[in-house]
Amino acid sequence: xxxxxxxxxxxxxxxxxxxxxxxxxxFREVYVITFLYGQRHSLELEYAxxxxxxxxxxxxxxxxxxxxxxxxxxxxxxxxLPVPEGAYPPEGTISTYVPMRNSLFGVVTGAYMEVYGITDxxxxxxxxxxxxxxxxxxxxxxxxxxxxxxxxxxxxxRKLRIRVHTPLVGLKKPDIIRMGLKMGVPYEWTxxxxxxxxGEPCGKCPTCIQRAEAFKEVGVPDPLLERIRKEKKEV
Amino acid sequence: xxxxxxxxxxxxxxxxxxxxxxxxxxFREVYVITFLYGQRHSLELEYAxxxxxxxxxxxxxxxxxxxxxxxxxxxxxxxxLPVPEGAYPPEGTISTYVPMRNSLFGVVTGAYMEVYGITDxxxxxxxxxxxxxxxxxxxxxxxxxxxxxxxxxxxxxRKLRIRVHTPLVGLKKPDIIRMGLKMGVPYEWTxxxxxxxxGEPCGKCPTCIQRAEAFKEVGVPDPLLERIRKEKKEV
Numbered sequence: 001x002x003x004x005x006x007x008x009x010x011x012x013x014x015x016x017x018x019x020x021x022x023x024x025x026x027f028r029e030v031y032v033i034t035f036l037y038g039q040r041h042s043l044e045l046e047y048a049x050x051x052x053x054x055x056x057x058x059x060x061x062x063x064x065x066x067x068x069x070x071x072x073x074x075x076x077x078x079x080x081l082p083v084p085e086g087a088y089p090p091e092g093t094i095s096t097y098v099p100m101r102n103s104l105f106g107v108v109t110g111a112y113m114e115v116y117g118i119t120d121x122x123x124x125x126x127x128x129x130x131x132x133x134x135x136x137x138x139x140x141x142x143x144x145x146x147x148x149x150x151x152x153x154x155x156x157x158r159k160l161r162i163r164v165h166t167p168l169v170g171l172k173k174p175d176i177i178r179m180g181l182k183m184g185v186p187y188e189w190t191x192x193x194x195x196x197x198x199g200e201p202c203g204k205c206p207t208c209i210q211r212a213e214a215f216k217e218v219g220v221p222d223p224l225l226e227r228i229r230k231e232k233k234e235v
Numbered sequence: 236x237x238x239x240x241x242x243x244x245x246x247x248x249x250x251x252x253x254x255x256x257x258x259x260x261x262f263r264e265v266y267v268i269t270f271l272y273g274q275r276h277s278l279e280l281e282y283a284x285x286x287x288x289x290x291x292x293x294x295x296x297x298x299x300x301x302x303x304x305x306x307x308x309x310x311x312x313x314x315x316l317p318v319p320e321g322a323y324p325p326e327g328t329i330s331t332y333v334p335m336r337n338s339l340f341g342v343v344t345g346a347y348m349e350v351y352g353i354t355d356x357x358x359x360x361x362x363x364x365x366x367x368x369x370x371x372x373x374x375x376x377x378x379x380x381x382x383x384x385x386x387x388x389x390x391x392x393r394k395l396r397i398r399v400h401t402p403l404v405g406l407k408k409p410d411i412i413r414m415g416l417k418m419g420v421p422y423e424w425t426x427x428x429x430x431x432x433x434g435e436p437c438g439k440c441p442t443c444i445q446r447a448e449a450f451k452e453v454g455v456p457d458p459l460l461e462r463i464r465k466e467k468k469e470v
Binding site: 070134 | 302305306307308335336337339346350369372374377379383386391
């Protein structure tokens with residue numbers, strides 16, 4: 001056991017689910033926090049709840065952050081901007097980037113950590129997102145950790161050190177899945193698609209394409225698609 | 236002119252008003268942003284609006300951040316916690332500290348900066364708050380600047396450098412007032428009190444006491460109290 005308590009940022013996708021199972025093996029009490037921010041793919045939240053249940057977390061905090069919708073500037077929160085189709089571009093911020101989203105998530109999580117007395121945060125940022133999302137880079141996570149330590153009463157009064165753990169840093173999607181399969185992550189309850197159609201992934205958005213390519217590279221069928229197929233047969 | 240555009244965090248108090256007048260002299264276009272976060276002293280917002288008008292700002296953005304009330308843990312946002320009376324203690328976080336408040340303000344402002352294409356932020360943190368509020372220290376402002384540069388598309392795609400200006404850093408309240416009086420800051424439209432009574436400052440909370448002591452040290456009557464007194468006579 002690395003420490004007593006931690007809090008995991010859980011979106012309901014592959015990466016944060018893998019980070020959650022990593023945390024389960026290292027901390028005695030695991031809290032999770034999920035943000036609602038007007039994202040189109042709110043199906044994610046249902047999957048996050050299921051994952052939190054399956055992981056047996058101590059508490060699942062859900063936070064409504066509609067401020068990101070008011071800020072705008074992203075295809076994930078602004079209905080006038082189309083969700084792109086096709087694979088992720090090789091580099092440059094993509095229209096599904098939400099300004100300061102992960103920094104905001106990190107700081108709000110930091111506020112809950114102060115109130116709950118939690119010093120360890122776990123976030124599933126990884127190498128596949130780095131070319132397109134500035135707020136997933138290792139230097140971003142290091143800067144978040146520095147800000148939390150500079151601006152929190154945990155460090156100021158109680159001399160505690162806040163840590164931001166990034167267990168997937170440097171890993172690309174297929175490696176994350178390989179790591180997760182070893183830990184038994186229930187990927188049938190992870191959601192990635194930005195534009196679901198009747199509760200099913202669209203198969204065309206960048207994150208659907210990335211997910212399909214990753215499972216293909218690992219050499220296993222996507223457990224989510226398997227589960228949906230099976231449920232359909234049963235109906 | 237140091238630069239083209241900037242955005243000032245404006246609460247309606249003495250410090251942010253002084254920072255706003257400092258910014259007026261250095262940037263061609265000045266935006267201001269004010270946060271509503273369930274603070275008891277919402278009278279501040281009326282004063283912030285008046286200050287923005289008097290300063291002739293380009294735009295006054297107001298942002299509702301009720302997430303801080305849900306996080307709780309502060310006498311400023313939780314009605315079950317009493318606002319303290321008497322002077323600020325010599326050191327240690329005080330009950331009017333709001334977990335991660337300034338970090339959250341900084342990051343949300345950073346999101347607006349991305350959408351508006353503004354690289355310069357001005358924030359009125361100062362030395363009188365440092366013993367009691369971790370998120371007013373120079374190292375906090377430096378860490379915020381680092382996070383904004385690490386996690387923003389402005390730096391990632393456009394290679395712009397985001398700056399967090401702290402013109403009052405190192406200054407205590409009387410020095411801030413001396414600086415502001417030289418620039419013509421209309422202190423009669425600044426609000427400090429945490430527990431107003433019928434639109435008047437209580438005179439007993441830490442920030443009222445700090446304000447009174449500062450004007451006394453500078454040797455001028457508080458323009459806010461003068462204005463209120465005059466208005467009462469006219470009624």
